[in-house]
Amino acid sequence: MYNTTYINEQLDFMRVELEDSEARGQFVHIIAHVPTGNGECVQPWERSYVALVRRFAHIIVGQFYGHTHTDELKIFYDEDYLKPINVGYNGASLTTYEDYNPNYKVMYVDRNTYELLDIETYIMNLTHSNQHPNDPPYWYKLYSMKEAYNLKSLAPKEVDVVAKGLFVDEDLFQQYWRYYVRDGDPSLKKGCDQKCSRSVKCKAITTDWMHPPIEACN
Numbered sequence: 382m383y384n385t386t387y388i389n390e391q392l393d394f395m396r397v398e399l400e401d402s403e404a405r406g407q408f409v410h411i412i413a414h415v416p417t418g419n420g421e422c423v424q425p426w427e428r429s430y431v432a433l434v435r436r437f438a439h440i441i442v443g444q445f446y447g448h449t450h451t452d453e454l455k456i457f458y459d460e461d462y463l464k465p466i467n468v469g470y471n472g473a474s475l476t477t478y479e480d481y482n483p484n485y486k487v488m489y490v491d492r493n494t495y496e497l498l499d500i501e502t503y504i505m506n507l508t509h510s511n512q513h514p515n516d517p518p519y520w521y522k523l524y525s526m527k528e529a530y531n532l533k534s535l536a537p538k539e540v541d542v543v544a545k546g547l548f549v550d551e552d553l554f555q556q557y558w559r560y561y562v563r564d565g566d567p568s569l570k571k572g573c574d575q576k577c578s579r580s581v582k583c584k585a586i587t588t589d590w591m592h593p594p595i596e597a598c599n
Contacts, residue, residue, distance in 0.1 A: 388426045392433065399437045408442045408495045416446040416455050416471055418587040431588050434467050435459060442496045443488075444469035450476050452484065452502065452560050454585045456537065456544045462594035465541035469588075470500065473563055480567035482507050484523070497535045500526040508566045523564055529556065544585040548597065554578065557585075 455469030475483040482504045489498040502523045562568035583598035
């Protein structure tokens with residue numbers, strides 16, 4: 382990924398595919414591993430990727446990531462950082478480390494537009510499983526995106542209200558944090574201090590790590 386030629390070729394391929402989908406009137410889901418805006422993407426690649434999302438936001442109806450093993454949002458904005466234009470979702474994972482629960486997600490999409498209608502997250506509580514080793518695995522729904530955040534839809538402007546609300550509503554942030562760590566008892570017991578809180582909030586609205594959209598995230 383540090384090879385400039387390879388970076389350009391990869392994104393050129395993506396651009397060609399997006400142009401083809403645009404010409405055909407198709408809608409697109411992007412599935413990637415490392416999300417932008419978390420400080421781990423190569424900067425030239427990150428900037429170029431965000432530029433592609435801005436260019437093709439009208440046909441990109443969903444972005445899905447992994448890597449961080451946390452359940453989090455990623456809001457993409459226009460060049461002036463005024464209008465939310467796209468949303469990335471980090472699916473978390475089955476990997477638990479020492480402080481999370483395993484999870485999976487069920488995505489509901491429109492059959493015609495592939496627009497996301499809702500996302501449900503299911504987890505298995507490891508504290509309970511360790512205390513009852515002879516019981517079969519018990520998976521249950523932790524939350525529905527629309528129900529949990531009282532959203533009319535998963536349109537970028539709707540989800541952006543949640544992301545921005547994290548900075549001003551402590552109850553909302555605690556709810557988001559609970560989902561972020563997949564309701565992991567060790568993480569909830571440890572809590573999220575000021576440094577942790579700032580990181581979690583800023584990652585939700587930052588897609589270009591070198592250019593966060595608000596001063597509080599610099």
